[in-house]
Amino acid sequence: MSGTSSRPPAPIAVISPHLDDAVLSCGQLLAGQPDAVVVTAFAGRPERYPELTSWDERAGFKAGDDVVAARRREDRAALAVLGARPLWLGFPDTQYTDPPSCEALAAAIERALDEVGAELAVMPLGLFHSDHLLTHRACLEAFRRQRQRRWLLYAEAIYRRVPNLLDDRLAELERAGLCAQAVGNWTAGELVLKRQAVGCYGSQLRALARSWDGGYGDAFECVNPGFFDEPVSEPAPEFDLRDRL
Numbered sequence: 001m002s003g004t005s006s007r008p009p010a011p012i013a014v015i016s017p018h019l020d021d022a023v024l025s026c027g028q029l030l031a032g033q034p035d036a037v038v039v040t041a042f043a044g045r046p047e048r049y050p051e052l053t054s055w056d057e058r059a060g061f062k063a064g065d066d067v068v069a070a071r072r073r074e075d076r077a078a079l080a081v082l083g084a085r086p087l088w089l090g091f092p093d094t095q096y097t098d099p100p101s102c103e104a105l106a107a108a109i110e111r112a113l114d115e116v117g118a119e120l121a122v123m124p125l126g127l128f129h130s131d132h133l134l135t136h137r138a139c140l141e142a143f144r145r146q147r148q149r150r151w152l153l154y155a156e157a158i159y160r161r162v163p164n165l166l167d168d169r170l171a172e173l174e175r176a177g178l179c180a181q182a183v184g185n186w187t188a189g190e191l192v193l194k195r196q197a198v199g200c201y202g203s204q205l206r207a208l209a210r211s212w213d214g215g216y217g218d219a220f221e222c223v224n225p226g227f228f229d230e231p232v233s234e235p236a237p238e239f240d241l242r243d244r245l
């Protein structure tokens with residue numbers, strides 16, 4: 001992350017609800033961590049596509065398009081810019097089908113983190129979108145069972161602008177005994193790479209521009225991820241990620 005930092009001994013894994021969230025939210029972190037892996041929860045192809053969804057239409061797709069294949073190509077290109085690689089879980093986006101159980105998603109995330117051998121896992125805060133909240137809750141399950149890893153969390157770009165969402169989620173976590181604090185410093189070079197990577201998600205940028213005031217501009221606001229630890233009353237000083245990243 002910063003010019004004085006060193007690479008961790010094992011890969012980091014960023015867990016992404018959809019095929020863009022990890023890069024939109026923490027592409028700068030990925031840029032500073034070569035060989036990182038992005039584990040995307042809702043990256044599966046549905047058995048069959050329903051009628052064209054409003055989101056896919058806004059993204060420029062037509063009926064009959066293999067949207068997931070196109071979005072995977074975007075994801076692969078974006079991660080290549082950052083020196084990262086994708087690990088796509090098989091759950092289809094819930095705009096196409098019913099969501100999996102939290103337990104099933106948590107188990108799949110844990111398997112993915114084991115496969116990667118991730119020393120550090122980075123989870124979303126689960127803001128605004130039901131797929132994001134489900135991913136967050138599944139990550140919390142994984143966090144509670146996989147305490148051998150370090151964990152960071154990130155506030156999802158664009159959704160983090162919705163008034164009160166971020167503060168409410170952090171307060172909820174604190175009530176559960178979980179404490180987050182800001183970590184990380186980004187270099188100008190990392191932010192340049194992030195901008196280049198974000199540009200690979202052409203379909204999603206088109207949809208975001210048509211859906212949110214300010215489009216995807218928030219992705220370039222420099223919001224640090226937070227460090228995650230429990231319990232609040234027993235901070236673990238050895239977990240200072242400014243030394244680790």
Ligand SMILES: [Zn+2]
Binds near residue numbers: 017018021129132
């Ligand atoms: Zn998303």
